[in-house]
Amino acid sequence: MKQVAILGATGSIGASALDVIARHPQRFHASVLAAHRSVDELVALCVRFKPELAIIADSVFETALREKIGSAGLATRVASGSEALTEAVSGDLCDSVIAAIVGAAGLESTLAAARAGKRLLLANKEAVVIAGPLLLDALRTGGGTIIPVDSEHNAIFQCLPYRRSDLAGAGVHRILLTASGGPFRGKRRDELGAITPDQACAHPNWSMGRKISVDSATLMNKGLEVIEAHWLFGAAPEQIEVIVHPQSIVHSLVEYADGSVLAQLGNPDMRTALAHALAWPERIEAGVAPLDLLKIGQLNFEAPDRATFRCLDLAYAALAAGGTAPAILNAANEVAVAAFLDGALPFLAIPELIEATLAAVPVAPAGDLDVVVYADLTARQAAQRIMRRDFC
Ligand code: NAD
Numbered sequence: 001m002k003q004v005a006i007l008g009a010t011g012s013i014g015a016s017a018l019d020v021i022a023r024h025p026q027r028f029h030a031s032v033l034a035a036h037r038s039v040d041e042l043v044a045l046c047v048r049f050k051p052e053l054a055i056i057a058d059s060v061f062e063t064a065l066r067e068k069i070g071s072a073g074l075a076t077r078v079a080s081g082s083e084a085l086t087e088a089v090s091g092d093l094c095d096s097v098i099a100a101i102v103g104a105a106g107l108e109s110t111l112a113a114a115r116a117g118k119r120l121l122l123a124n125k126e127a128v129v130i131a132g133p134l135l136l137d138a139l140r141t142g143g144g145t146i147i148p149v150d151s152e153h154n155a156i157f158q159c160l161p162y163r164r165s166d167l168a169g170a171g172v173h174r175i176l177l178t179a180s181g182g183p184f185r186g187k188r189r190d191e192l193g194a195i196t197p198d199q200a201c202a203h204p205n206w207s208m209g210r211k212i213s214v215d216s217a218t219l220m221n222k223g224l225e226v227i228e229a230h231w232l233f234g235a236a237p238e239q240i241e242v243i244v245h246p247q248s249i250v251h252s253l254v255e256y257a258d259g260s261v262l263a264q265l266g267n268p269d270m271r272t273a274l275a276h277a278l279a280w281p282e283r284i285e286a287g288v289a290p291l292d293l294l295k296i297g298q299l300n301f302e303a304p305d306r307a308t309f310r311c312l313d314l315a316y317a318a319l320a321a322g323g324t325a326p327a328i329l330n331a332a333n334e335v336a337v338a339a340f341l342d343g344a345l346p347f348l349a350i351p352e353l354i355e356a357t358l359a360a361v362p363v364a365p366a367g368d369l370d371v372v373v374y375a376d377l378t379a380r381q382a383a384q385r386i387m388r389r390d391f392c
C-alpha cells in the first residue's frame with residue numbers, strides 16, 4: 001500500500017488525485033491531506049479518506065479544524081502552519097507526495113519532499129520555476145524520483161527514455177510543448193481590454209484553479225512550462241518550442257535525431273497524468289473516457305501569437321537572464337494575477353506589470369534558498385509599488 005500525501009487536497013489537482021486514489025483502495029491510501037484555509041472542504045475529505053494527518057496551512061484555522069474533525073469522530077490528527085507541511089512530507093507518514101499547492105507557497109514543502117527522497121508528483125510548477133537548480137539538488141541529495149504531473153511534462157516524461165544521461169545522449173533534438181491557446185486564442189489586443197476574471201477563467205478544454213486559468217489565458221502558463229521543461233529535462237531554451245494545439249489532445253511531443261516524433265495523446269483530463277505518476281512504472285485505470293479520435297476528427301496546430309500574448313516571451317527572456325530572473329517573473333505574475341482576479345488590474349496590464357518588475361528588480365545568481373526567497377519577496381514588493389504608481 002502506497003501512502004500518499006496530498007498538499008493542495010482541496011484544489012482542482014487535489015480533487016483529481018483523490019478521484020484516482022479512490023478507484024484503487026488496495027494500492028493507495030491518502031495518509032496526509034493539506035489545504036490552505038478551506039476547513040469544511042478539508043473535513044469532508046477527511047471523513048471520506050480517513051488520513052492520519054490533516055494540515056491547515058493557515059494556523060488561524062487550526063482550532064476550527066480540530067473541533068470539526070473531533071465532532072466527526074475521526075482519529076485524524078490535526079496540525080497547521082508551513083512547518084507542519086515540511087515535517088509531514090519529510091517523515092514516515094508518506095512515501096509519495098503530490099505537490100499541488102498553487103504558487104510560491106508550495107516551494108518549501110516541494111523542496112522538503114525532494115530532500116526526503118519521496119516520490120514527488122509535481123504539479124506545483126511555480127516551485128521549479130523559482131528554484132529549479134535547488135530542486136534538482138534536493139532530488140539528488142534525497143535520491144527520490146520526480147514525476148511531472150503537469151500534463152505537458154508528464155507527456156514528455158512518457159516520450160523520453162527514463163534512464164538517460166542527457167537529452168543529447170538520448171538523441172533528442174527538440175521538445176514541442178503544446179498549448180491550447182486559452183480562451184482568447186485568435187483574439188486581437190483591442191478585443192482584450194475589458195476582459196473579466198470569469199471570462200479569463202472559462203478555459204475551453206480544462207477545468208482548473210483560477211490562478212492557472214488566468215495564466216493559460218495570458219500564455220504565462222506556457223511560459224512557466226518552458227522554464228519547467230528546461231529544468232526537468234535539461235533542455236536548452238532553443239530546444240523548447242511552443243505550438244498551439246486548440247484541441248488539447250496531443251499533450252506534448254519529443255523530436256529525435258532520426259526524425260521520429262513521439263507524442264502522448266489523451267483526453268484533457270488531469271487524472272491521466274496523476275494515475276500515471278501514482279502508479280509509474282505500472283499503468284492503472286484513471287476513470288478517463290477513452291480517446292475517440294474519429295469523433296475529434298481533426299488535430300490542428302498553429303504558432304502562438306507572441307505579440308498579443310506577451311507573457312510567453314517574457315518567460316523566455318527570464319530563462320535566458322538566468323539566476324533569480326524566473327523567481328522575479330513568477331512573483332510579479334502572482335501579484336498581477338491576484339490583482340486581476342480582484343478586479344484591481346486590467347487583463348492587458350498583466351504582462352506590463354511583469355515586464356516593469358523585471359526591469360526594476362536586480363537579478364542575482366540563484367545559489368541558495370535565501371537568495372531565491374529574498375528575490376521573490378523583493379519582486380512582490382516592487383510589483384505592488386509599480387502597480388499602485390502606474391496601473392491604479
Ligand atoms: P487550486 O486553486 O484549485 O488549488 C490550490 C490548492 O492549494 C488548494 O487546495 C489550496 O487550499 C492550496 N493552497 C493555496 N494556497 C496555499 C498556501 N498558501 N498554503 C498551503 N496550501 C495552499 O489550484 P490547482 O488548479 O489545483 O493548481 C495547483 C497547482 O497545480 C498549481 O501550481 C498549478 O499550476 C498546477 N497545475 C494545475 C493543473 C490543473 O489542471 N488544475 C494542471 C497542471 C498544473
Ligand code: MG
Binds near residue numbers: 150151152225
Ligand atoms: Mg500544463
